[in-house]
Structure formats: structure tokens, C-alpha cells
Amino acid sequence: MLEVTDLTVKYGEVVAVDSVSFCVEKGEIFGILGPNGAGKSSTIKAVVGLVDFEGKIRINGKPLSFESKNLIGYVPEEFMLIESLTPLEFFEFVASVRGVKNSRKIDILIDAFGIRSYVNNPIATLSMGTKQKVSIISALLHDPLLLILDEPLNGLDARSSRILKEIMQKHVERGGAVLFSTHIMEIAEKLCDRIAVINNGRIIAEGTVDELKELASVEGSLEDVFLKLTGQDVGIREIIDAIS
């Protein structure tokens, strides 16, 4: 579904992503984990065409193009909404541009995420959680094959988080794919079929949770594996003792 080969993203002289390669298969939730500034969001932005890059990105066997944008549903880490519009007007705009023929799904998603009370108020006036829901609905309304979710659970309440997780699982069961970035290790461990750990712009480990545990020689949780792989486990105990 998604093939990324030798992807490099530079901001001036700074190399944010350095020759990263991975693929996301149909029916798979692929997680990208990494510390802050590791290059997760830059990788995702390159995949959706928001930043210039070197390397190859192929979606459904074809290079990133005008047509392939309709195969993607993207929830960015920072809101990309037109804040003067109401959620309803924004959905109408996005759905029309994406060529959606039936508005029934929008109606269902509005109820699913519980934002019916807010659909006629400007996005600018909404809370962070509600804006995140607007962002998620606008990514789902055209039934994309590939969901690209950058920290999608930020600001979501428990009910909406559960619904989104269920949607992701149903989506892959129907043959779709999900590229998913998160800081919440428990969720990544529970949801992702495969995980890539990215640090300093490079993928340092990739595989299933069990494969990563084996690679890191760690018996504990994914969080322990992640901290070990990224070298962030050093000094944690001392810091906690000092705080205590």
C-alpha cells in the first residue's frame, strides 16, 4: 500500500529524516515511534506531500500524485483547518473537493464523535479536543485506503479515543492500511501490527512488538523497549531518586 524508499527530508542544512525506508502493507497498522524531534512528523509530512523530499514514495504502486491524495486520509499533529469556517462548512468543502457523493457518512461521523452541538460554530471557537475530532472526521469522510494519523489521540476524550481505535481496526480488517504515530506506548503496543522506531532521523529498529523486544533484549513493555532502543533509559532512575 505504501512504500517509502530512501526518504530524506531537509530543512535548510538540518537533516530531519535521513534515508528512511519502510513499507505499510494492506490490512496492517504500522506505528512510528520516536522521541520528540526524531523525524516522525517530517516523515509523515513527506508522505502526504507537505514538505519537499528526496527518495521515493509510492502509494498503491504509484508515485505520490494528485490522484493518490484521494487515497489518503490525513490527521496532522497540528491542526490544518480553516478556522473561520464552521465544522459543517469545512466538511462540506473537503467532501466536495474530494468528490464525495453521499453525505450520510459525515452525518454518522458527526454523531460518532459527538460534535453535533458544535457543527454550526466557527472552528476557531472550538476546544482543542473538538478541533481534533473535526480533523479526524475530515480525514475519514471520503473512505480513504490509507489512513495517516499523526498523534491522532491528542486531546480526545475516552469515548472518542475508543471509537477512533475501533475505526482503525475495522479499516485494516476491510483491507485498508494505517500509518500511525504516537507517544503513547501502551496504545502502540496494543494496536500496531508492526512498529518502526525512529531516532535522529533514522529508523533504528523495525518489526512486531515481539521482534523489537528480542532485538532490544528486553522482557518488559514496549515502553522499556523504546527507551532502551533510543538510549533514553540512561539516568532515569537517578533523576527519579533525585526528585523523590
Place this chain on the structure above:
Amino acid sequence: MPSLRELWRISGYFYRDVAFRTILETNVGRKSLEKVIKSSKNSMILNKLIVAFVLCVFAVTTAYRFKTVDFVVFYIITTFIFAFFFLQTTTTFVSQKFDLLFVLPLKEEEISKIAILTFLRIFDIPLIAVTLVFVIGVALRDFRAILPAFTGIAVSVALALGIVFYMSKLFYTKLTGSASGWRSVVRLVCQIVWALSFFLIYALGGILSRLSYLEGYLVFLESYSNTLGFLFPFCYSYLCTGVITFSSLLGSILWTGLGYYSVKWVLSNIRKVQAISIFQQSDVKIKLTSPTIAFVRKDMRLISRNPAYTFLVLLPIFEGLMLSFGKFMPAVLILLSFLVVLSYSLYGLENVNVVKILPVKPKTIITAKMVIISMIYAISIAVLDTIFLVRGICPDFLFELAITPSVIAMAIVTLSATSKIGAKRDVFSGLETVLILFLLGFVVIYTPVIIGYVCKVLYGTFLMPVAVTSLVELIFSLALLNVL
């Protein structure tokens, strides 16, 4: 418990946010935030000082002349200026969120006080200045007039605050509500009234020059002092100048009561502002259209919600109205230049990142904006022609028709260049870029006219060369559009 001074200091942060958002609302394009922050600080203080100065001049004049009519004019002007001049800022205040304060160790009552102080900060300098200058001025003339003079100005301000808060709430609801059906029209009307308040300061000169007429009427009305004494601001004006009648005494008491009620209403509503949610259960009606129409609808919605864009779009129509009292050809040519500015500025409506993630070609965006520009051109020309016909002058319909393809070509070329540059960098910050884009637009729109005049001199024919050049431009621009 924080002291009043501490609460006043905290309210300063919220006021700066209100001021910043007000200035942001009136900016076209994507001006850098640093510039907006800088200008918000300066222009808010400058506006307050100008209003304070104008009101103080009136206060001094009134206290010096000490006539009933002067007091009447002064109170009316004070009410009017406080009610309308700060309308945009108070509308932003109505949408201000104070929820940040709920996580701090503050009581609900203290948060209410911060909200009230933030609101008062909008008027602080002119309010304090005019009250002090007026009361001191009156006291110097006649010590006995202090109480009615002070009560008069307090009631003027109280009524103004009631009016401005009511209008702010109304405009906030209308300007930000959904755009379906007749509400779009209501919103556009509100937008114009709301935006006009921003230009009130420029109209002050005109208002001052009209006062002599007003005074004439008021002198005539003085003979009805028994009746007028019931009315604001006559009641206080009579009392200040020593005309103590039953009606002026009763009127003063009644209007003071009303002023008190007005302030009470404002304060109770400000308390709601920081606590309530204006959201209501809503119907979901989605109209799916083609991508081009979706962009047109989106742009029209953004235009109707942003006063700067509303004015920009209405400018050619207003200009059409104003220019139609001159000669026909210069009027049309000046009108065309406004369309160039409009074409360039409309690009500012686009959120580049949103567009990048959608399957949309530049052609769709440009076509949508070209449709809006063509509509504005058609309306402006219709206004212009109507006035000329009323004046008994027949407009050159054939020229208007001949230049129409060039207007479309200009819109396509200017927007294409703007979007091409805009994909790489900010097209609204560099003066050089702006000049190049303007020049490009002017070249496209005026080339047919120049060729027409050259041919007129050489061959005695004007319209045909204009039409042919205009059509050639359209063909080339459409070819360009298809390449994008």
C-alpha cells in the same frame, strides 16, 4: 485573595489578546504575526488617545461655553463614540475565553472581576480622560453643576456600554453563525456595519463639521424644555445650566435608573461571557458540489466573515458608485485597476497546507477566484452603468463587453503568478513581489486599451483592436490555466 491591582494586571494579558485578535481580523493576507502583534499594541493605544483627545476637546468647549445645547451635543457625541468606536474590539471580547483562569487558584468571583476589568480596559484612557476633564471643567465654571454633569456623563457611558455590548453579542452571533439561506445576507449587512465602525475615526472630521447644523436645531428645540426635560441628554443638560424643572429632575432620575440597569445588564452578561457556552444543538445539512463551486462557496464565506476582505470585495462596487459621477472612460479604467488589487489579494484566502493535502489542482482554485472577480466586475459595471443612465449619459456597453475577456485573463494571470510564487514563499510580505504581481495585472488589463488608443490614432478604430487583443489575452490565459 489577589488585590484589585493584581486582578487589573492579569486583565491586561487578556486585553492584549483581545486587541491582537481584533487587529488580526482586519488584516488582509498573511501578514507576519510579529508585525500584527506590534501594530496591535501601537494602534490600540493610538486609537484610544485619538478618541480621548476628541472627547476632551468637546468637554473643554462645553465647559467653557456652558450652554444647554453644548451639553446636549457633548453627551450625544460621548454616547455615540463609546457605543460605536470600540465595536470591533468589544465583539472580539464577547468571544474571549477565560477558561485558562479556571485552572489557576482563583475564585469564580475573581475571574468575573478579571473579565469585567478586561472589558473596561477597552475604554480606559478615553473614559478616565473625558470624565476628569469634563467634571473639572464644569467645576471651574459652576461648582453646583458638578453632580448633574458627572451623572450625565456616567449615564452617557452606561448607555453606550449597554448598546455596544448588545451589538457585539448580536454581531458575534451573526458574523460567526452558519451561512445557510438568508443568514448569509444578514451576516453581510452586519459585517458592513461592523466594519464601518472601524472607519468611524476617519468620519469624525465630517461629524464635527455637521455640529453647527445640529446646534441650530437644538436651540429651536429649547423652547420645548418642559417636554425635552424628560429625555436624555436634555435632562442633565438643563440641570447643569441651572434650568431646574420638574421634567428635568424626573427625567434625570429615570435615566440614571436606566443607566444603572444598563451597567448591571452588561456586568451580568460579562460574567456569562467567561462561563457560558454559546453552542446550540444544530441541524446537519450538507450540500455537496463540484470542487470549483466548493472553493467559490468557501471563499464567499470567508469574505463575509472577514471585514478586510468584505471591504476589498465591495471596494470596486463602491468605487463604481463614486466614479459614476465623473466621466465614463476614466471611471471604467480606474475600476479595472481595483480588480487587479482584488485578484492579488484574494489569494490570501487560501490555506496553503489545507490545499496541499487535498486532491486539488491550482486550476480549480484559480477558476473559483476568477468566478468571484468576474461577479464583482459585473456588479461594479452594473452600478456604474445605472448611475450613468440615471444621469442621462449612455455608457459604452460595447467597450465594457470588449474588455471583459481581458478582465478574466488578468484574473487568471495574476492569480496563477501569485499561486506559483505563493507555493514557495509568502507573497504578502515582500514589496518587490507585490509590485511585480501588480505590474503583471496592470499590463494584462491595460494592454487592450493602449492598443485600442494607438489604433485609434493610426487607423481611427478603437473598439475592434480592444476586443481582439482582449480575446487573444483570454485564449492565452486559458491555455496557461490548462497547463497548471
